[in-house]
Amino acid sequence: MKRVAVLISGGGSNMVALAESMKGDHPARPVLVLANSADAGGLDKARGLGIEADHVDHRPFKGDRAAFEDVLHDRLMQARPDILCLAGFMRVLTEGFVSRWQGRMLNIHPSLLPKYRGLHTHARAIEAGDREHGCTVHEVTPALDDGPILGQARVPIQPGDTAETLAAKVLEQEHRLYPACLRRFAAGDRSRVDL
Ligand code: GAR
Numbered sequence: 205m206k207r208v209a210v211l212i213s214g215g216g217s218n219m220v221a222l223a224e225s226m227k228g229d230h231p232a233r234p235v236l237v238l239a240n241s242a243d244a245g246g247l248d249k250a251r252g253l254g255i256e257a258d259h260v261d262h263r264p265f266k267g268d269r270a271a272f273e274d275v276l277h278d279r280l281m282q283a284r285p286d287i288l289c290l291a292g293f294m295r296v297l298t299e300g301f302v303s304r305w306q307g308r309m310l311n312i313h314p315s316l317l318p319k320y321r322g323l324h325t326h327a328r329a330i331e332a333g334d335r336e337h338g339c340t341v342h343e344v345t346p347a348l349d350d351g352p353i354l355g356q357a358r359v360p361i362q363p364g365d366t367a368e369t370l371a372a373k374v375l376e377q378e379h380r381l382y383p384a385c386l387r388r389f390a391a392g393d394r395s396r397v398d399l
Pocket of ligand 1: 212213214215216217218219246291292293294312313314322375378
């Protein structure tokens, strides 16, 4: 059984989707949810699901990313995870941290990568006049929102969609895609999921 830790910054709806999927014959179990702020709404959701939850506040480190990540890494190691899932974790990670978890760390990003790395992906897709948008699960490598793609889910952009309506539709697909990709990944299967 693989042990999974999930890093969050906000409401943690993807974390909940992942946690709820890791049951029965699933090859993994959630062992820790860790946030970079005590205010992350997902922490209480994790506790409600019976998962250990904690935070390492990035603010006292005042931009010293490596020092923050050393503490984050130590806290993670207490839970001995095999796989690390970034689920709305909004801190950019250094190459040093990523290399410690390379091949064992996944991320979900709200665009059809390689399009729209970074922020404001929904507004950028609408502004570009795209007909479809979506989300991507990928292995994390040092370059931002890069790394081997494990799966994508597509969402048509309808006339009248706003960044908010599109974000809600994409988030619904994120909740299907991430669990599907994690299940395969935890079983050692890196074939791509397309939804
Ligand atoms: C999700 O849409 C996720 O794809 C996005 O943040 C949201 C978190 O929602 N992640 C990124 O933008 C990472 N660059 P959640 O906290 O409800 O899972």
